Amino acid sequence: MAVKIYGSNRIDLDGNNETFSIRATTDDELNFYKGASTKLMGIDASGFESKPNIPKFWAYRSGNGNDYSTTNLSCDVAEVNIGGHYDTSNFQFTAPVDGTYFFIVHAMNDQSNNGSSIVYFRKNGTNYHYFHIVNSHPSSATTNVIITLVAGDYVDVVAANTHWNGGSVNKYPIFGGYLMG
Numbered sequence: 001m002a003v004k005i006y007g008s009n010r011i012d013l014d015g016n017n018e019t020f021s022i023r024a025t026t027d028d029e030l031n032f033y034k035g036a037s038t039k040l041m042g043i044d045a046s047g048f049e050s051k052p053n054i055p056k057f058w059a060y061r062s063g064n065g066n067d068y069s070t071t072n073l074s075c076d077v078a079e080v081n082i083g084g085h086y087d088t089s090n091f092q093f094t095a096p097v098d099g100t101y102f103f104i105v106h107a108m109n110d111q112s113n114n115g116s117s118i119v120y121f122r123k124n125g126t127n128y129h130y131f132h133i134v135n136s137h138p139s140s141a142t143t144n145v146i147i148t149l150v151a152g153d154y155v156d157v158v159a160a161n162t163h164w165n166g167g168s169v170n171k172y173p174i175f176g177g178y179l180m181g
Contacts, residue, residue: 055096056178057086060171061164073107073119073157074164075175086177092156093177095149103147103155103177108140108163109133119159121145128155133162140172146180 002014009024021033028045042050059075072091086093095101109117117133119141131143147155157175165172 053082054179055083055085056176057081057093058174058176059086059088059091060174064165066161066163067159068161070118070158070160073105073159073162073173073175075157075173080176090156091175092154093175094154095151095179097179098150100146100148100180101155101177102144102180103175104142104144105157105173105175106140106142107133107159107173108138108165109135109161117159117161119143119157119162121147122156122158123147123149124153135161138163 001016004012004014006012011022013020013022019035021036023031023033025031029042031042032040034040039050039052044050057078058080059078061073061075062077074091076088076091078086078088083096085096093101093103103121105119105121107117107119116135119131119133120127121129128147129143129145131141133139133141149155155177157173159173162173
């Protein structure tokens with residue numbers, strides 16, 4: 001490994017295949033880069049961190065309708081998908097690295113009052129956590145979980161008796177998550 005110092009505001013660490021830089025900016029930020037321009041992390045003078053590449057997503061289901069059988073929540077529009085780890089065709093988030101992840105889901109019961117909605121978070125296809133939405137339209141609920149995953153594990157959500165609305169303002173159901181650390 002080679003270390004190169006450029007003036008008083010930049011240090012480059014050259015590894016076998018990559019160069020990493022630590023740079024101080026004129027607005028009192030300390031930034032960490034991979035290569036010449038890929039910012040990995042920054043810390044400002046107040047101690048606030050920025051991590052632009054943390055895996056995260058927020059998706060909702062397009063269209064309108066009701067599902068009466070137990071089926072995937074089918075959030076097919078990802079408004080946020082940093083890293084591309086949420087798949088809008090199979091509706092699964094796949095962990096890119098080992099870590100602790102936070103997930104949230106919001107759903108509404110079906111409009112015909114066909115029974116309480118049951119919503120399940122699943123880890124690798126196995127029920128992990130569930131909640132009910134009462135049988136009274138319009139009723140909705142939100143829940144979240146913190147799950148430890150290893151790279152390659154996936155999380156998805158299945159539900160029964162749900163309504164969806166993919167409008168420009170009223171977007172539900174939603175499914176989102178991010179790597180905590």
